[in-house]
Amino acid sequence: MRVVVVALLALGVWLAAQRTVVELLLLYYNGVTQFAPGVVATFIWRRVTAWSVAAGIVIGLAVAIPLAALNISPWGVNPGFLALAANVATLIAVSLCQSVL
Secondary structure, rough: HHHHHHHHHHHHHHHHOOOOOOHHHHHHHHHHHHHHHHHHHHHHHOHHHHHHHHHHHHHHHHHHHHHHHOOOOOHHHOOOHHHHHHHHHHHHHHHHHHOOO
16 A cells, blocks of 8 residues: 555656656755765864754755756756765865854
8 A cells, every 4th residue: 555655656746847766866865965074074073063064954955956956967067066065165164163263
């Protein structure tokens, strides 16, 4: 029964968005990878703060979601990678600014 429900939900998403399962998975992975810099930074850098991790995730998602949803790849680069770069830059900048205060 669960398989039928999931299949009907997948069909509904496909009919509404006209996206394949692979495209939906790529959209999902673009969002999930935004948590990686915060996790890695907390283990290897003592100056990282919770605010910098949160700011990095927010900026990363703010870049990833519109680019992936509109299927835009600036310079042929994956939108998730650009969002990851923005995430890391924000995490570092906010951490350095907070440690000065």
